[in-house]
Amino acid sequence: MAPSTSPRLAYLGPEGTYTHQAAWDRFRDTVHYTPYASIQDTFNSLSSENPFAVIPLENSTYGSVTESYSVLQSRRFEKDAYVRGVTSLAISHCLTVRKGTKMGDIKRVMSHEQALGQCQGFLSRCLPNAELIRTPSTAAAAQALLNDDERPRESAAICSSICSIAFEDLEILQEGVQDDVSNRTRFMILASSASVPLPRSHESDPSAFRGLLRLSAPQGCRDEGLSVLELLTALDLRVMKIDRRAKICASPFHDEYIVEVTKKRADSTNLVNGISKLTWEKEIQGAIDRVRDLGGEVCVLGLW
Missing domain, CATH: 3.40.190.10 (Periplasmic binding protein-like II)
Structure with missing residues (x-):
């Protein structure tokens, strides 16, 4: 049992789901766990009283979790939530x-x-x-x-x-009674803000120096595909994953992209000096400025 002063963490329930398992493996008894019936309800629970949540992002066999990417498209995400990390779980039955x-x-x-x-x-x-x-x-x-x-x-x-x-x-x-041992799911660790301290973790994050951006070409651009390529080039970061979604706007057939990025190269000097996080934030800000200079739209959904 977590101490009464421990923060609350919402997860896709009911109790005993693989999302619960992923959250437990990461935080153990440092948080109070609260199950919710849907991904949207889990996201909606984020607040100063309930500062953390874990939801599935993608499965190695079945691909992206559509409802989670719909959450990332929500304009409420820009002010009420922030991706603070990911955790991966081998689906072991x-x-x-x-x-x-x-x-x-x-x-x-x-x-x-x-x-x-x-x-x-x-x-x-x-x-x-x-x-x-x-x-x-x-x-x-x-x-x-x-x-x-x-x-x-x-x-x-x-x-x-x-x-x-x-x-x-x-x-x-x-x-381990499953036939396929390679089945894995990645989960997002959400917080109510970028600054709230994360609970103590019981596992290291294997994907440090990652960012999640929501990117789109200017509305009304005739050659949207070319514009998106230009904007991805302007980022000047390693793009690890792209998920295309229909943008919620007045213009039909206008897409936006959830883009997971990482550093172009390892910077061992900064790592030794303990200032990697600061330099990573500067790299992201530079990428944002370059995209906006081209007239593109970009929103930072999370950094870790």
């Missing part, structure tokens, strides 16, 4: 049971249909006669398992490992 259950006791396995499909090989080998029951989410499967008082030793759930922490009566019977 666990066969979870009520305490005391053995593999031979299991007659049914519950989970989201995608998780059941991702564990088909394991289920065929180890539980070939088990009934497969679909649930709205992997966390819902864990909750259903917890509430199954009629046949508590005959059911299992495929879910994240945090469910065994969130629900005291559950335990992991076997970890």
